[in-house]
Amino acid sequence: MTWLDRNGYSLNLTAVLLWPLSLLFGAAVRVRRRLYRIGFFKSEAVGAPVIIVGNISVGGTGKTPLTARLVELLREAGYKPGVVSRGYGGSSEEWPRHVTADSDPGEVGDEPVLLAQRCRCPIVVGPDRVAAAKALFARYDCNVIVSDDGLQHYRLQRDIEIAVVDGFRRLGNGACLPAGPLREPPSRLREVDFVIGNGAARGHEYLMSLRGDTAINLVDPCITATLASFRRSTVHAVAGIGDPGRFFDHLRHARLRLIKHPFPDHHPFHPEDLRFPQDLPVLMTEKDAIKCRGFASENWWVAPVSAQLDPEFEEQLLRRLATIAMSKGIQRDHVGRRAVERSKPDVSPSSEVNAHGQKAVGHSGLPGEQGPADLRSGPAGTDLPGKPAGLSDSRRHPGDAGSGGAATDGR
Numbered sequence: 001m002t003w004l005d006r007n008g009y010s011l012n013l014t015a016v017l018l019w020p021l022s023l024l025f026g027a028a029v030r031v032r033r034r035l036y037r038i039g040f041f042k043s044e045a046v047g048a049p050v051i052i053v054g055n056i057s058v059g060g061t062g063k064t065p066l067t068a069r070l071v072e073l074l075r076e077a078g079y080k081p082g083v084v085s086r087g088y089g090g091s092s093e094e095w096p097r098h099v100t101a102d103s104d105p106g107e108v109g110d111e112p113v114l115l116a117q118r119c120r121c122p123i124v125v126g127p128d129r130v131a132a133a134k135a136l137f138a139r140y141d142c143n144v145i146v147s148d149d150g151l152q153h154y155r156l157q158r159d160i161e162i163a164v165v166d167g168f169r170r171l172g173n174g175a176c177l178p179a180g181p182l183r184e185p186p187s188r189l190r191e192v193d194f195v196i197g198n199g200a201a202r203g204h205e206y207l208m209s210l211r212g213d214t215a216i217n218l219v220d221p222c223i224t225a226t227l228a229s230f231r232r233s234t235v236h237a238v239a240g241i242g243d244p245g246r247f248f249d250h251l252r253h254a255r256l257r258l259i260k261h262p263f264p265d266h267h268p269f270h271p272e273d274l275r276f277p278q279d280l281p282v283l284m285t286e287k288d289a290i291k292c293r294g295f296a297s298e299n300w301w302v303a304p305v306s307a308q309l310d311p312e313f314e315e316q317l318l319r320r321l322a323t324i325a326m327s328k329g330i331q332r333d334h335v336g337r338r339a340v341e342r343s344k345p346d347v348s349p350s351s352e353v354n355a356h357g358q359k360a361v362g363h364s365g366l367p368g369e370q371g372p373a374d375l376r377s378g379p380a381g382t383d384l385p386g387k388p389a390g391l392s393d394s395r396r397h398p399g400d401a402g403s404g405g406a407a408t409d410g411r
């Protein structure tokens with residue numbers, strides 16, 4: 001458990017003592033964003049629509065599986081998507097870097113390599129996302145760019161902003177760093193185009209569910225097994241992600257008995273990290289498996305998950321993007337409506353269960369799905385006042401169809 005996990009998700013003495021610093025941090029963030037909005041700091045366009053996927057809190061909220069699903073959705077709709085990312089944890093001395101499924105995660109970061117394997121689309125990473133986006137647009141035939149974890153990188157001009165919120169941990173104690181887990185004040189969520197609730201959604205958020213009931217062997221990917229098949233014994237559960245508890249909950253939902261091994265996010269795994277005294281199966285996340293394949297044992301498995309999104313969100317996103325693409329002169333391949341319809345999950349009420357074993361309620365076109373206007377039940381959190389997600393921010397620059405206005409520099 002990290003320091004923020006212990007102190008950033010409740011009102012405790014440590015958070016209270018750090019509250020003045022948190023107020024200063026929040027004020028600085030607001031000033032910086034304001035300077036971009038008025039043009040004091042310049043944001044740069046790259047010649048193609050840019051979709052930002054990010055969050056306002058520190059730690060994992062599900063941005064990477066959402067990015068993978070967006071790439072799939074855009075391709076089905078006839079676009080040619082590419083992805084840019086910071087390449088966090090990468091040790092490369094030269095940036096930007098082009099990422100393939102065979103790239104070294106130690107050099108370019110684990111999440112970009114994971115996206116390269118899942119998405120099979122052009123990916124460029126670098127701390128300077130503007131340079132990365134320009135390199136992507138110059139080298140590859142992309143007409144839409146998705147920026148993974150780029151909400152605070154305002155120097156990259158954006159057209160659509162999507163913020164992901166942990167549906168259960170929510171915004172913690174609501175304070176900015178260092179008293180709380182927030183990179184930006186909660187009011188920032190009223191300025192984005194869409195808010196996605198991972199695991200549970202409230203107010204005008206759209207629901208995202210992470211699904212996966214199959215394990216893949218690390219030594220021989222042709223060997224697969226259902227998670228249910230591991231119920232006969234206890235398993236070692238390994239997670240070096242922003243919120244390891246989410247992965248452990250996913251396995252517990254499959255009724256597995258776990259010996260939990262949480263690691264820091266982006267942990268650079270070595271063989272000695274996974275030498276456990278008990279000779280039991282080892283299950284890990286996709287992001288961790290990227291770094292462990294080179295020294296994996298025969299009884300090590302990866303448990304991948306995929307994002308399933310509210311069909312209403314997908315429809316609204318594609319509608320918004322079509323308007324932006326038209327204004328920028330972007331052409332897309334002709335695809336029939338059936339191609340998009342095939343991407344929508346066929347979910348029955350009995351299977352609509354989140355990672356915490358709770359069924360979703362409400363209706364948004366699918367039985368058991370939560371619609372954007374439904375009030376969701378769940379742990380205490382802060383409902384989002386203000387404009388519904390999916391409506392344009394009236395403060396954005398006139399004539400900039402769908403634009404998020406100021407784009408922004410690194411965090």
